[in-house]
Amino acid sequence: MIVRIVQMSFRDEAVEEFTILFNERKERIRHFDGCTHLELWQDTARPYIFFTYSKWESQAALDKYRFSEFFKDTWGRTKALFADAPQAWSVEQRHVVE
Incomplete structure (x- = not known):
């Protein structure tokens, strides 16, 4: 299992456009193989900063999504709204503390 966390900073005037885009595409992302x-x-102190948190069956599954035409279109539209470069991490869970 791969966890993917992506931090994105948007221009103030682009926050609403991003949330609309995400809401239009979230089900298709969620159901991607x-x-x-x-x-x-969304960051509570800086509402222009968002994170996506997703789980993938494998690195290969994540890569299949990242190289899909759907991702390229979605990411292209998203990048146009950025105020700063995004940051991304692919991590694996090691311990659960309860």
């Missing part, structure tokens, strides 16, 4: 979970988070 190999995706088992998808969330969108």
Whole structure:
């Protein structure tokens, strides 16, 4: 299982456009082959910063999504709204603390 976290900073005037785009595409992302979970988070102190948190069956499944035409179109539209370069991490869960 791969967890993918992507941090994105948007121009203030682009926040609404991004949330509309995400809402239009979230179900298709969530149902992409190999995706088992998808969330969108928004920073409480800096509302122009968002994170996507997704879970993928494998790195191969994530890569299949990242190289798809759907992703290229979605990412192209999203990048046009950025105020700063995004950051991304692919991680694996090691321990659960309860």
